[in-house]
Amino acid sequence: NAGVTQTPKFRVLKTGQSMTLLCAQDMNHEYMYWYRQDPGMGLRLIHYSVGEGTTAKGEVPDGYNVSRLKKQNFLLGLESAAPSQTSVYFCASSYTTSGENEQFFGPGTRLTVL
Amino acid sequence: SQQGEEDPQALSIQEGENATMNCSYKTSINNLQWYRQNSGRGLVHLILIRSNEREKHSGRLRVTLDTSKKSSSLLITASRAADTASYFCATVRLSNDMRFGAGTRLTVKP
Numbered sequence: 001n002a003g004v005t006q007t008p009k010f011r012v013l014k015t016g017q018s019m020t021l022l023c024a025q026d027m028n029h030e031y032m033y034w035y036r037q038d039p040g041m042g043l044r045l046i047h048y049s050v051g052e053g054t055t056a057k058g059e060v061p062d063g064y065n066v067s068r069l070k071k072q073n074f075l076l077g078l079e080s081a082a083p084s085q086t087s088v089y090f091c092a093s094s095y096t097t098s099g100e101n102e103q104f105f106g107p108g109t110r111l112t113v114l
Numbered sequence: 115s116q117q118g119e120e121d122p123q124a125l126s127i128q129e130g131e132n133a134t135m136n137c138s139y140k141t142s143i144n145n146l147q148w149y150r151q152n153s154g155r156g157l158v159h160l161i162l163i164r165s166n167e168r169e170k171h172s173g174r175l176r177v178t179l180d181t182s183k184k185s186s187s188l189l190i191t192a193s194r195a196a197d198t199a200s201y202f203c204a205t206v207r208l209s210n211d212m213r214f215g216a217g218t219r220l221t222v223k224p
Contacts, residue, residue, distance in 0.1 A: 035214075042217060043214040044214075045212070100145075102147065105157040108154075
């Protein structure tokens with residue numbers, strides 16, 4: 001099992017450009033999450049999904065959109081990138097709600113917006 | 115906003131010593147989880163402790179939870195160089211509302 005994988009690993013964007021980060025999990029998990037991690041801070045939840053076709057806002061959703069068309073995939077989109085979105089992005093998944101189960105994390109995507 | 119705050123921010127010890135990290139939080143929780151992050155990698159789950167539990171063990175790890183003081187501690191016994199990593203506590207109040215602290219950076223010198 002690959003667990004949770006993220007594509008790409010690194011990306012550099014110019015302000016105003018758009019991009020999509022892809023997260024895939026092969027554990028048949030219902031729940032998937034997108035976080036960002038900034039220096040000196042813990043992870044902050046951007047959006048999450050409790051199942052195929054559903055999405056919900058987390059703590060810092062502004063400037064991001066997500067889609068969960070297939071159970072195994074969770075996409076994070078930046079429509080018009082801003083320097084404030086420079087960060088490391090982590091995807092995670094869990095069998096049920098994070099309130100009951102551990103989350104499994106991908107290796108991260110390091111994004112720089114110039 | 116962060117729910118948990120780890121203390122200390124950084125800890126450096128010799129191999130074989132014990133390492134203790136603390137986490138304090140502000141509101142009532144359903145459970146608290148500890149994660150480890152090696153440099154440049156994703157987080158790995160260590161232990162989940164529920165609000166009605168006081169202590170849990172997993173190998174060389176011991177986690178305590180004091181809900182009256184709104185605090186938790188992670189003890190790593192007989193530390194190894196491979197334990198060098200950042201350790202995060204995450205508090206869960208409601209379903210899917212998991213908040214991470216800023217982490218403790220542990221360095222274990224061989």
